[in-house]
Amino acid sequence: MRRLLWLGAVAGPVAVVAAFWFRYDLPPQYRTQQVFRPECVIGVTYPTVGAFLLSRRPGLVVGRLVWTIGLFAAGYWLSIPVSRWAVVHELPGAVLLRWAAKWAYIPEFLPLIMLVPLLFPDGRVPSRRWRPVLVLAVLLVVVNTVFLMLLPGEFGFGPYRHSNPFGVDAVAGFDGFYGRVIEPLTVGTTFLAISSLAVRFKAGDEIARRQIAWIAYPLLGTAVVGYSDLLWPDIPFWAFTTLTCTAVGTVPVALAVAVLRDRLYGIDVIVNRTLVYATLTVILGLVYFGLIAAVQHFVMSPAAGFAGALAVGALFQPVRKRVQRSVDSLLGLERDPYRLADRLSRTVQRTESPTEALRLGVKTARRALALTGAAVEIDGRILHSDGVLGDNPRAIPLVWHGEPIGRLLIEARGRSDHRLLGVLTRHVADLAHTVRLLRVSQENLISTREEERRRLGRDLHDGLGPTLASLALTVDAARIRLRSDPTSVEPSLVALRERMTSAMAEIRDLVHGLRPPALDAQGLTGAVQTLAADLPRPHVTVEADPIDLPSPIEVAAYRIVQEALTNITRHAQATSAAIRMTLTDTHLELVVSDDGRGLPKAPSSGLGLISMRERTSELGGTFTLASRPGHGTVLTARLPIG
Structure with missing residues (x-):
């Protein structure tokens, strides 16, 4: 495949050079007046750039299009002198060559200004809504080509005149429809395809925007100059050729830079300045000529030009600032x-x-x-x-x-x-x-967790482990004395039972420090209701539905309620308290309120409050405490459940 690509890259320039040889081999009266056309530039540069892009980025759709367009352009430019040379020398198939030279420019020009902007840079249209535009563009390329292929009429030069060998009389009846509908539709679809670059520009990141900026200018210039014979029928051929060659010559260079470079040589500055000064020129031009027309119409004064110049001078700076601000906003820049x-x-x-x-x-x-x-x-x-x-x-x-x-x-x-x-x-x-x-x-949290694990391991090893070993030794001693002195075993068993009770209490303390057993047995709602029921005073009401939460949320909520009830019992002097737990899609809201004496004017943060705040912040939640002296206290903790 790579050999085919570079073979095409060589074939394009060779075909362009061969076209000049065939032209100058003809008698002077039979040579075309067009010594140079845009197809010369396209045929030389596009196949080479296309092969270069595909060698670096295999499968690049835009690279394949550029490579194919270049070969079509080289073939078209070669077909013009070769067909004349074949007609003059009366070679077989000369008429077919002349017929091909009549329409072969369509498959290289329209895809360049319609398909390339639609498929740049990733080979896909900007969105699904642009798929009909792509289908329409392909259909228009086919329709324009087929129309010229089948349009009856004569073509030739000098005494060598020929009729279209494939002309269809019915196609001639659509000549008016083609001029009124197909040509305007082709022009409109072309500029619609180029406007797809603006859609990509708005939705893309900075790199994509710079890529689009590089390619948008040459493609827009190629489209405008390419349709200049429709927009400006009397344009001189030398001007048309110069402008078109310049426009199409910049497309492959801009395409290669946009695809293969990430830094893109500061194209955003070029885009910014172009938009600002183009808009500024249009606005001030309208103001200038509008004032001149108004002054001359109503006052008939020769000072109209002077008034327009003064107005433009006064408006230049404020208008430039506003336009610059709008363009900066469009491009995502900021200067304020x-x-x-x-x-x-x-x-x-x-x-x-x-x-x-x-x-x-x-x-x-x-x-x-x-x-x-x-x-x-x-x-x-x-x-x-x-x-x-x-x-x-x-x-x-x-x-x-x-x-x-x-x-x-x-x-x-x-x-x-x-x-x-x-x-x-x-x-x-x-x-x-x-x-x-x-x-x-986070590092402190991890360190604290690891320290807690080490403490738990140390407690198990230094406390519970020796206790269990001592119990095992006591059992062995009792078993040995059971045969020789049974009466002395009972005091040992009583002491063993007391030590086992102490060991179970130690285990219970360790387990409660990890996770309250009530949560596993009753769930969060039941465990909180048990906490409230165990208090001798004040009377506590619980409002909560059965709640299923992750373990860290349950433990934190339980410990916060436990600490809050402890504070109420010890300090609030309340007659009643209420606990409300509300579960939403994003968080658990826990509210504990009482009707006690409230907090003092300058409350000190005790260990209980610090513990509740830390438990809430570890989970990324919020903790608030509101109080008015003599009106009780309201504690609110919001624990995210995401």
Whole structure:
């Protein structure tokens, strides 16, 4: 397959050169006046670029299209002088060659401006809604080609005139329909296909946008110049040829750069400036000529041009700022520090975790500032990066309340706005500090869990293990004395029973420290009701349906209720209390309220409150405590169940 690709890459230029040889081998009066056409450029460059793309990216649909279009163009350019040469020398099949030279430009021109934009860059249309446009484009290529193939009429040069050997008289009756319907539909479908690039541009990431920007300009120019004979019938041939050759010559270069390069040479700057100044030119041009027309119509003053110039000069700067702001918004750029801060804040608020917030914050800031790459480094390790960082990126310290917590690494194409970088650095520092705290918290949690496991193992080994070994020795001693002195065994068995009771109590304490047995026996609702019923005072009511939750949520909720009831019993002096547990799709809401004396004006956080807060925060929940002196206390814990 690769040999075939490069054979086509060689065949295209050879066919173009051969076409010049056949042209100059004809008598001067039979040579075409067209010494050079766009097909020369397409036939030389497109097969080579197509083969190069397919050698790097096998299966690339756009590469196959470009390779095929180039061969069709080379074949068409060769068919013109070869057919004339064959007619002059009266070779067999000369008429068929002349017939082919009449329509062979359609299969190379229309796919270039209709199929390539629809299928760039991944070989698929932007969405399902564009599939009918693709089908219509293919049908129009076929219809235009078949119409010219079957249209009856004469073609030739000088004394050599021939009728279409495959002409169908019925097709001639559709000539008016073709001019009124098919041609406008072809033009409209072409620009609709090119507009699909705008859809991809809006939905794509930064790399995709730059790829589309590279290819959109040449394709749009090719379409406009290619249809210039319809839009401007009197265009000079030299102007048509020059413009078309320039447009089609830039397509393969832009295509190769867009497909094979990721950095894309700062095309976003070109797009930005083009949109800004093109829009500015249109607006100010309308203002200028509109004022001139209005002044001359109503005042008939020779100062109309001067008035228009003054108006344009006064409007230039404010209009440019507004247009620049609109284009920046379209391209995702930001130049105002307050807007950048607002965009970062809104982006962070939509995330579910600090780590995700930091990642999206870096991505949003890089796109807003048009940076090539950005990354956050904490404790010497890069946590999140977006874009491409060079070998020597610029490092900006991240400082939170005077404490250095990391660095922001950026790669910019030019000079960066210090105001925007300052806003970016402050927001990223806040996010990085939160992520760092989260990492420290997770590490502490893991460390605490491992320490608890070691403590449990130590308690089992040093406490329960020796106790069980001692019990075994006592049993053995009693069994030995049972035959020789049975009366002395009973005191040993009584002591053994007491020690077994103590061992069971020790086991119960260990088990209760891991998971309350009441949860396994009664579930969370039943265990809470048992806790409430065991209190001598105050009277406690429980509102909850049977709830099935993950084990960590159940244990945390049970311990929080247990600690809350302990505090009410000891400190609240309440006559009644209420426990309400409500389960939603996202969280368990636990509310414990009483009618006691409430909290003092300056309450101190005891071990009970600290324990409840820690249990809630470990699960990512929220804990609040509300109280008014003499009106009781309301404790609310929201535990996520995701």
